Amino acid sequence: MNWLSKFLTSSIGRKLIMSLTGLFLIIFLIVHLLGNLQLLANDNGESFNSYAYFMTTNPIIKFASIGLYAFIILHALLGFAIWAKNKAAKGSSYAVRSNAKVTWASKNMALLGTLILAFILIHMGDFWFKMKFTDQLAMVTVSGMDHPVKDLYSQVAHTFASPLMVGAYVLGMIVLAFHLWHGFQSAFQTLGINHKKYTPIIVAAGKVYSVVIPLLYAIIPLYYFFVLK
Numbered sequence: 001m002n003w004l005s006k007f008l009t010s011s012i013g014r015k016l017i018m019s020l021t022g023l024f025l026i027i028f029l030i031v032h033l034l035g036n037l038q039l040l041a042n043d044n045g046e047s048f049n050s051y052a053y054f055m056t057t058n059p060i061i062k063f064a065s066i067g068l069y070a071f072i073i074l075h076a077l078l079g080f081a082i083w084a085k086n087k088a089a090k091g092s093s094y095a096v097r098s099n100a101k102v103t104w105a106s107k108n109m110a111l112l113g114t115l116i117l118a119f120i121l122i123h124m125g126d127f128w129f130k131m132k133f134t135d136q137l138a139m140v141t142v143s144g145m146d147h148p149v150k151d152l153y154s155q156v157a158h159t160f161a162s163p164l165m166v167g168a169y170v171l172g173m174i175v176l177a178f179h180l181w182h183g184f185q186s187a188f189q190t191l192g193i194n195h196k197k198y199t200p201i202i203v204a205a206g207k208v209y210s211v212v213i214p215l216l217y218a219i220i221p222l223y224y225f226f227v228l229k
């Protein structure tokens with residue numbers, strides 16, 4: 001355990017864990033988006049509700065989810081620790097390195113991260129908590145299943161009928177885009193991937209990712225509010 005606490009309190013150890021957990025969360029965002037895009041299917045929530053049932057009952061997914069929660073917490077705690085250390089030293093933020101381009105996002109990673117954490121807490125309270133720990137959701141039948149499942153689709157539709165929630169989601173996605181704009185390439189840089197040919201590709205892929213993924217997420221509440229309403 002001593003080596004672990006030493007590793008987690010060392011500057012390089014913290015940065016390494018930040019980049020690895022960050023890359024995991026980048027992959028999670030793609031998987032989560034692919035599942036959520038079923039909300040756009042014109043089938044009264046059938047495919048989304050059976051998907052949500054699968055995601056909350058499959059033992060492998062349940063196990064992976066524990067890792068996901070742990071990584072979110074670790075990423076947030078270590079980010080905060082790095083920010084606090086740099087602030088105490090009155091140095092630059094962890095994200096700003098001599099060989100990294102200083103952008104508004106790179107200087108405000110801790111603020112952006114805190115806002116994303118707030119978004120995740122509100123978001124999970126609304127969907128994940130109600131799905132997993134309450135009986136608030138109605139039960140519906142879906143084709144191909146011999147028992148009713150929780151109607152998470154209607155909960156999503158209910159949330160996205162509120163202009164306040166739609167605004168919060170769109171704002172959340174803008175914040176996420178800024179965080180990823182710096183975070184994506186920073187993760188690779190921390191891992192020491194610095195290559196004449198590949199680094200420009202990683203930087204470009206990071207920019208495309210950080211715009212396209214939050215944009216696709218934001219389309220969902222906007223579609224519910226303006227088109228399905």
Ligand code: HEM
Nearest residue numbers: 036052055056065120123124127128131152217218220221
């Ligand atoms: C329009 C955008 C989004 C929609 C409609 C959406 C929808 C959902 C729903 C319905 C759940 C509950 C599913 C379940 O209990 O299995 C959920 C869980 C979750 N969402 Fe989202 N989500 C969105 C964006 C995001 C974003 C941008 C993040 C991260 C920054 C995020 C992080 C999470 C996490 C961590 C969980 C818990 C996952 C788990 O238990 O495995 N979501 N989301």
